[in-house]
Amino acid sequence: MNNNHKTIDWEFVEDKLYHYRKDWNHVQSALPAMRKIVNLCEQEGATLLAHYYQLPELQYIANSAGDSLKLCLDAQKVSTPYILFCGVHFMAESASILNPDKKVLLPSLEAGCSIAEGMTPDIIQHIRKSFPEAAVLAYINTTSATKAEVDSIFTSSNAEKILNNIPNKQVILLPDPNLSENLFQKMKHKISGKEVLYYKKYDFQNKFVYLRNPKLQQDIVLPFFKGQEPKTPTGACYVHEELSASPQMIEAYRQKYNPDLVIGHFEVNPELVRGNYLSLDKIGSTTDMIRMVKDSKAKKALMLTECHQGAAIMNEVKDVEIITPCVLCKYMKKISLDNVIESLEQKKHLITVPEPTFSKAKRSIERMF
Numbered sequence: 001m002n003n004n005h006k007t008i009d010w011e012f013v014e015d016k017l018y019h020y021r022k023d024w025n026h027v028q029s030a031l032p033a034m035r036k037i038v039n040l041c042e043q044e045g046a047t048l049l050a051h052y053y054q055l056p057e058l059q060y061i062a063n064s065a066g067d068s069l070k071l072c073l074d075a076q077k078v079s080t081p082y083i084l085f086c087g088v089h090f091m092a093e094s095a096s097i098l099n100p101d102k103k104v105l106l107p108s109l110e111a112g113c114s115i116a117e118g119m120t121p122d123i124i125q126h127i128r129k130s131f132p133e134a135a136v137l138a139y140i141n142t143t144s145a146t147k148a149e150v151d152s153i154f155t156s157s158n159a160e161k162i163l164n165n166i167p168n169k170q171v172i173l174l175p176d177p178n179l180s181e182n183l184f185q186k187m188k189h190k191i192s193g194k195e196v197l198y199y200k201k202y203d204f205q206n207k208f209v210y211l212r213n214p215k216l217q218q219d220i221v222l223p224f225f226k227g228q229e230p231k232t233p234t235g236a237c238y239v240h241e242e243l244s245a246s247p248q249m250i251e252a253y254r255q256k257y258n259p260d261l262v263i264g265h266f267e268v269n270p271e272l273v274r275g276n277y278l279s280l281d282k283i284g285s286t287t288d289m290i291r292m293v294k295d296s297k298a299k300k301a302l303m304l305t306e307c308h309q310g311a312a313i314m315n316e317v318k319d320v321e322i323i324t325p326c327v328l329c330k331y332m333k334k335i336s337l338d339n340v341i342e343s344l345e346q347k348k349h350l351i352t353v354p355e356p357t358f359s360k361a362k363r364s365i366e367r368m369f
Contacts, residue, residue: 056311118235122227175235244269264304
């Protein structure tokens with residue numbers, strides 16, 4: 001992917017941005033910085049990768065915009081000296097692992113992730129003591145240190161394939177309990193001969209690690225944990241937790257906008273499905289959601305995910321009104337036009353992964369592919 005010399009139709013970008021922002025003054029103030037970023041990428045030999053939760057101003061000028069898996073795949077193809085990663089820290093780590101000859105820049109070191117912060121290598125080792133025969137699989141939204149301790153990585157798109165291909169009869173998914181529960185319910189009839197468990201939470205007071213058996217709907221308690229604790233009690237995405245916290249809000253959006261299609265991300269709380277606020281066949285990955293809108297004949301789509309994915313869908317689907325209860329990811333929004341410019345000008349912040357974490361994490365990622 002040697003496309004840092006991307007040709008941009010600025011009139012088209014301006015129209016798209018206005019269509020999304022509905023604020024002409026904002027668009028006019030953003031365009032000079034956007035042009036400067038494109039010029040700097042060309043001058044410095046940088047390929048800009050942007051996650052779908054990034055500002056639309058960055059998505060619309062990126063060499064590639066996508067979800068975590070797509071950006072992993074695209075990072076491997078970059079041939080320019082620099083990868084400018086407009087996403088969060090674990091994504092930049094993955095890019096560095098998958099294309100180690102390139103220098104990966106992350107505009108803000110504060111761009112973390114509540115999912116990634118919900119797991120540590122010590123918790124994985126604690127789980128393995130009780131389940132030595134189990135295959136431990138980590139969601140792609142995890143740190144390189146977590147990736148280094150598991151047998152393989154998975155995404156919401158390829159989880160079924162990976163579970164069916166792994167020879168182990170027992171599989172443990174981590175760290176997002178909402179994603180794991182929704183995935184299990186969606187694919188339980190398609191996986192055979194496997195006992196699936198998942199990480200549920202960490203009890204800071206009692207030092208207990210909780211797993212969940214979704215088939216039996218039972219918790220499994222692993223006491224006496226000693227080691228590095230996670231920063232959050234669960235590995236859930238806080239954005240999708242907020243979206244799930246008020247089913248009444250979702251119902252109010254239904255009543256107000258009368259959408260033809262209601263879709264949500266796998267990371268939403270399973271209670272939305274149980275309460276019939278969201279259909280199980282209408283949840284999926286970030287990329288799945290774009291496909292659902294494209295494949296539908298809907299004129300209005302209510303989307304339960306991070307607000308700025310609406311920009312990604314509007315970029316690809318022209319005739320559908322996208323409605324979102326606009327919850328923004330505070331971590332993704334640590335990336336701004338200003339610090340992207342600063343990152344390119346000052347070559348900050350360079351993301352690397354030390355050995356032996358590098359080799360072990362690379363092995364887990366490659367097993368996913």
